[in-house]
Amino acid sequence: MENFAGRLASLLSSLVFRGASEVHRRPGFAVALYVAALCGVLASTSGKGAGRRMSESPQNRLLRSLEEAGLRTVQRRYRVGDEIYAAGAPADSLYFLLSGVVRTCKNYGDLKEATTALLKDEGVFGALDLDGEGESQQETAEALTEARVVAVRKSALAWLVKRNPEASLALLSAFSERGRQAEELHGILLRREVASRLAGLLSTLGERFGRREAEDEFGPVTIDIGLTHRQLADMIASTREAVSKAMVELRCEELIEVRGDRKIVLLDPAALSRYAEDGSLRRKSQPARG
Amino acid sequence: MENFAGRLASLLSSLVFRGASEVHRRPGFAVALYVAALCGVLASTSGKGAGRRMSESPQNRLLRSLEEAGLRTVQRRYRVGDEIYAAGAPADSLYFLLSGVVRTCKNYGDLKEATTALLKDEGVFGALDLDGEGESQQETAEALTEARVVAVRKSALAWLVKRNPEASLALLSAFSERGRQAEELHGILLRREVASRLAGLLSTLGERFGRREAEDEFGPVTIDIGLTHRQLADMIASTREAVSKAMVELRCEELIEVRGDRKIVLLDPAALSRYAEDGSLRRKSQPARG
DNA sequence: CGCTGATTTGAATTAGATCAACGATGGTGG
DNA sequence: CCACCATCGTTGATCTAATTCAAATCAGCG
Secondary structure: OHHHHHHHHHHHHHHHHHHHHHOOOOOOHHHHHHHHHHHHHHHHHOHHHHHHHHHOOHHHHHHHHHHHOOOOOEEEEEOOOOEEEOOOOEOOEEEEEEEOEEEEEEEEOOOEEEEEEEEEOOOEEOOOOOOOOOOEOOOEEEEOOOEEEEEEEHHHHHHHHHHOHHHHHHHHHHHHHHHHHHHHHHHHHOOOOHHHHHHHHHHHHHHHHEEEOOOOOOOOEEEOOOOOHHHHHHHOOOOHHHHHHHHHHHHHOOOEEEOOOOOEEEOOHHHHHHHHHHOOOOOOOOOOOO | OHHHHHHHHHHHHHHHHHHHHHOOOOOOHHHHHHHHHHHHHHHHHOHHHHHHHHHOOHHHHHHHHHHHOOOOOEEEEEOOOOEEEOOOOEOOEEEEEEEOEEEEEEEEOOOEEEEEEEEEOOOEEOOOOOOOOOOEOOOEEEEOOOEEEEEEEHHHHHHHHHHOHHHHHHHHHHHHHHHHHHHHHHHHHOOOOHHHHHHHHHHHHHHHHEEEOOOOOOOOEEEOOOOOHHHHHHHOOOOHHHHHHHHHHHHHOOOEEEOOOOOEEEOOHHHHHHHHHHOOOOOOOOOOOO
């Protein structure tokens, strides 16, 4: 397979010509590169392993590349409520979520805080760039459940990106996934009524954190994380009380249901997202327009 | 300089080992790579040119890499109001703005539309990923002024990323810049009062499109694009009328001024952004708290 | 058991969307 | 050049929806 030869060639050439100048700045990297080359070779000679890698998530491929390059990464475990980083902390690393749920939130107005992103089991967070070394985090990240997180220094990622094209693609993919999610939240915030925003939020939470009750494609979906009304409110720019009232409304419409352990069940995801679009269900059956 | 040797080595190795397998799929690419290698070498031997390149914007470096690789890119000019792509169009390309102002907007609820991004003279737009080839655009993009735009097929970018590490960094940088902007807009949308959201919006528009009146660091800033109240309203999830009233309020507070040609002048950018944070200026001098 | 924090409900208040009307502006076509 | 029309900016009145304030219930936890 040319894949094998290609990887070997590019890794070696980087090593010989470019890595050399890095050696005095980053002792140990030259060795790491040799290791990387060897690992790459060994991995791709095992046909089955290579095949499985193709179906791996981009993030896993990226992290594996880091390991293979022997770059030091810090994996850490957090418990419920633990702070991963606070606003103002140096933004010199990116964080990759391996398992658990993490949320990032922005503080503003001195006492208000707003959840800006919610990640589960995968995804990158931290200031999403590779250059802003000197800057500081704009938001706070905390674990909502037990979580395993890998912190990678941006300089290490930049180094890897320059040498490993697969890693570049993986990182780009991680960035764009986050972009997609941000856009989705943005769309939700544009709705005027609280109930609409809430419906939209629950709808996308269902898509991302949902667990289907049955194998039924359109059946009920349970949102698998416990969220307080306060947290929901923080995501849709509203208040606890308003969320509480909106929940009643959605329950009356039989769009959702709240289980004993506070988890939310979307009874009819499709109708819920329609509700979010239309602002409400005032006109139930008016498909014909114009 | 090792830079020169490194580039040559990595380009050639890609060509020999990896490029070979691409040839039958993409005729002409092998030749492109030779050209790229040559251009790279020639460019970096000219000391001054290499120096200038370092200070080039990442986007320019990226586009230059594309040219150097001989990849076909489509540059197009648009006039005021022209549509660059519509929602639903195939999302197989990314668009790089060279000059002019472009806005992207989302339509929802059948007749409402919301501006999701505003770009000037540079920046990437279109669905920001390299993989979603089969998908379609979720938003519409249109030129607000005369604009020059380069459309690049995602497949070409992916191809380039795999071979040119500099391009990867440039693309990552472009993505993260958009991410930053999206986050900023997100933060603005979270404020409750229209006047606050408007102040926040004008504040960031000032940073991005502003022109200082004097060399004074904190002096007035003029927003260099003409925006109607309707367009402002579309960015902060509000209405023309509400924007009109909020503008009066900001004018009374002497935070902004509207010039004859409708351009908005931020009289005190710092105070304006404070206004956005606090929700208002009710307490003018209450720095001590607790 | 008495905390604390989450949820729920209600009443009062206010912000903003909606509706309507008018002058100003700017572009179009005769 | 002017009549015409569409859009823009502005203002006021009205009405809905959401925030705010207040208070009661409930749940988990040390």
